[in-house]
Amino acid sequence: MILLVLIALSLAAALAYFRLAERDRQGLVDAKVTAARMVADLFAVSLSAPLDFGDQDAIDAGMNHLRQNSDVVYAVIVPTAQSKTGTTLTPTVLYPEHAPLGGPAAGPPQGSAGKEATTYATADRVIAYRPVLNEQSELVGNAVVHFSLARENATYEAHRRQLLLIMVAFTVLLGGAILLGGRKFILGPIARLSAAAKQLELGKAARVEVRARDEVGRLGDAFNAMATAIEDREQRLAAARRRLQELFDNMRQAIVSFGPDGLVRDDSSRNAKTIFGPDLTGKPLRDLLYPGMPKYDIRLQSFDMWRESLFQADPGTLDEFIACGPTSVEMVGHDGDQLSLKLEFRPLLDPDGDQLNRVMLLATDETDRRRLEQTVKTQEKEHARQMLAMRRLVAGGAQLFASFVGMVTERLARARELVAGESEGSTVLPKKDIDELFRIAHTIRGEARVFDLGVLESEMRAMEVLLANRLPESASAGRERAEQTTQLIADVRQHVQKAEQAVERACAVFIEASPIGAAVLSQVTVQKSDVQTILELAGSRSDALGRAARRLASRPFGECVGRLSEAVTSWAESAGKKVQLAIDGRDHTVPPALARALPGVLAHIVRNAIAHGIESIDDRAAAGKDQIGVVHITCADATGEGGAEGREVVPIITIEDDGAGIDSAALVARARAMGIAIPADPQELVFENGISTASEVGDLSGRGIGLAAVRQELADLGFDIKVSAALGKGARFVIERMKTES
């Protein structure tokens, strides 16, 4: 601006200069013209008589007189008429070398009337034309005199230089004054205003010192007022923001918001930072909700699709689109804990209400609640399982329980026989008796587990341990061995006694738990005894009566597996595995003796399958198998005639699993180490006493005795058990009637 002012000033000064200079010259020229006019007039008057009378000498004298005027640079007198004396005059020229180009202008200038005197100026001369008239006003000649303007021009040049200097000096001084003044009174305050504005932009307090009361001063006042208003507004905004943040932080939800780009904005609650991490701003929300997922995961794709659709939707349909969003997420939080979050999304429209600006996410941590729900569900499931078990016991399983009670009582009686037959202090307990005692304990333990009779089970387990530790040594003799045997017998008696008490209590509980319990027990007992009587009387017959007696005594296979499903679940959980039990052929019948033995046999085989066959979840996944292992029990009719009229049903029972199979090589190695002969089929070694390739003997199984006991028990009933297994694929046990040689 100042530059423009300076330029304008310079132009004005230049204009003034040129005008002044022009006026100065004009003045000089005018003065010269006036002087020239006077001189020319006098000269013309002086020439009137000489020209009229043809007096050349007078004319020359007049010319010489003119010569004395230093300003005259040219003159010419031209007679125009014959003189009165008859003398012919010629033009007289003064300074002919200074004649103007194009010849002397002897006549009147063009455009004049001939008798008119004219005086005019050119660039370097003043030219005066005078017609010379006699007394009769007759034109007798013309006189033209040129006066030089050299002096005036020189004076003009000198004046012009001075004027130029004056104007330049004036312009410089004035410009400098303007610059200084502008700098001091305009640029300086504006620079201070600009600096203050920058400070304000950076968020700092800014004020300008107002010294003048002019327009710039008023501008400064206005700036100060504006800065005060801005600071005040920012403080109020900051206060509001703090209140909002406090509100967010005190809400139990984690609150974040995101825009169309899916990135988290900078208004997150404290809980959000706790869950998702401290630096949320600018992060994609989907990476916070689904950390570490591959980009093709359906949950990520679903979220991205929903987010994009949401921000493109018509505001009137936002509620419907919001409903398509995720409502919960399972994720690993910032601190590594597994979290369950409930998600609620709220749209935030712009002030006009016609565009979705942001979306707010309220995430509620429901981890504890869901764990509690899961615990309650598990407990409810357990309760329902127990209720179902009790219902089965009371309704249908009562018969099974009654059978169990009968068999356990018989077995405990046999055990008591084996150790009571020895007198107090006896030191002899034959190996075969020890084997039988072990089988009894092993079988009762398995069956007790099926009915959840914990005390009975633990007594039998303890008895098993005692006898198992004695098994390899029972053949040897020695005084120390004798003392140990005496102790063993005493301990076994004690365990048997406690087991008998446990059975009595179980019966009492069953009766107490069910008003019809006693009646059922007695009815079952009665029923059992009646059927048993018939079977004893006619069961050995080969005719129709015999077959009918055997069919009457047969029990449905479903009774033998009544509680196995629930037991499998808890066994699998104990082993940290997932196992599903499938049972087919519940309606097939099995002989009564086999029906009594099967619960324990099946429980043992299934528990073996869970403990040693079915792999852990991780191992199954690594082997490309489903997480859930399957144990499949099937009862079929070996005759294939399905119990046709008059035909006897011969059951064949298959227990199959999809676990790891049997490691025959390990079995062979173990057998060799124990000095046991290797059979043609190495897998038969699983039925040998003492063979177990389990590295640990756990709660479920693994002492290497059980299957031997199972085979023996089945053999006593005329049934055999065989195994076929494929390493890595599973094992298959088949229980079928022994083939009798005809």
Added chain:
Amino acid sequence: MNTAVPPGRGRVLIVDDSEIILSRDRLRLMSEGYEVRTTTQTVGIAKYLRGTDVVLLDFHMPGIDGVAVLRSLKAAADDAGLSPLFYLYTSDAVRAGEYAELGFDGVIRNKGDTESLVLQIEAAFRVFRTVALLRRTKRP
């Protein structure tokens, strides 16, 4: 072919060669309120597309040309004016990333993990509902 219970959160058709997987998945999804159809067959199953919202297809069933099965099902759906979503059902992470090249709308991974299956099916139905809503509210 096993069909399921009364209408609920949507209908799923699962095609796989493992009866155990089908059985387990059916039970789990039914417990979450979905209608579930399962089959080990790959021929003649186009009729089950009617009413189905989401189809899970095991692409690598032995002896089966997965491409042909998928194309056949999609063609049948188009002919009938149906628009279910087709998902590759796999536990193979490498194959999972190729779902788009194979012609699927997405992938349901971690086959064998029923809990993950439930979460992914929920996400698939969110996609299904969003697509339907977009079609209905499409601006002219």
